[in-house]
Amino acid sequence: MTLYRFGPLLQDLDVWLLSEGTHLRPYETLGAHAATMDGVTGTRFSVWAPNARRVSVVGQFNYWDGRRHPMRFRKESGIWELFVPGAHNGQLYKFELIDAHGNLRVKADPYAFESQMRPESASLICDLRPKWNSQRTAERRTSLMPRSLSMKCISAPGAVIPIIISG
Numbered sequence: 019m020t021l022y023r024f025g026p027l028l029q030d031l032d033v034w035l036l037s038e039g040t041h042l043r044p045y046e047t048l049g050a051h052a053a054t055m056d057g058v059t060g061t062r063f064s065v066w067a068p069n070a071r072r073v074s075v076v077g078q079f080n081y082w083d084g085r086r087h088p089m090r091f092r093k094e095s096g097i098w099e100l101f102v103p104g105a106h107n108g109q110l111y112k113f114e115l116i117d118a119h120g121n122l123r124v125k126a127d128p129y130a131f132e133s134q135m136r137p138e139s140a141s142l143i144c145d146l147r148p149k150w151n152s153q154r155t156a157e158r159r160t161s162l163m164p165r166s167l168s169m170k171c172i173s174a175p176g177a178v179i180p181i182i183i184s185g
Contacts, residue, residue: 026092049128050111073098076111
């Protein structure tokens with residue numbers, strides 16, 4: 019049996035804001051996010067399930083076996099979290115939980131950035147931010163910039179409206 023060696027994943031401020039319901043970008047904290055911890059690449063998973071008895075992350079990376087990756091419960095917030103080494107973009111996953119009544123349920127991630135189409139329902143590990151080719155992006159920006167501008171004002175009853183005319 020391998021011991022889990024990674025510490026808490028969520029920052030205290032995130033936990034506090036999520037607990038009081040005032041976090042402005044919970045999608046950046048909850049769900050699946052690529053991460054490197056202690057030099058190990060993988061994905062960190064987190065889900066809010068305060069009444070669950072147990073939560074595991076299951077997916078292609080563990081043959082959909084809920085015994086392999088049980089998540090750690092953050093009692094102060096009701097959030098379950100886990101870092102899974104080797105889990106990467108493009109892999110399917112779900113959360114397997116035992117609810118308050120002892121029923122086993124397998125659920126899609128409500129904060130997933132990508133999911134399968136019906137009738138399938140697994141979530142897909144993927145990045146939130148697209149990776150930009152900086153050279154191509156710079157060329158594209160300069161090609162969209164107008165070369166010369168002149169300003170002209172037109173008037174309407176009670177208002178002056180400036181118009182930019184490309185020259």
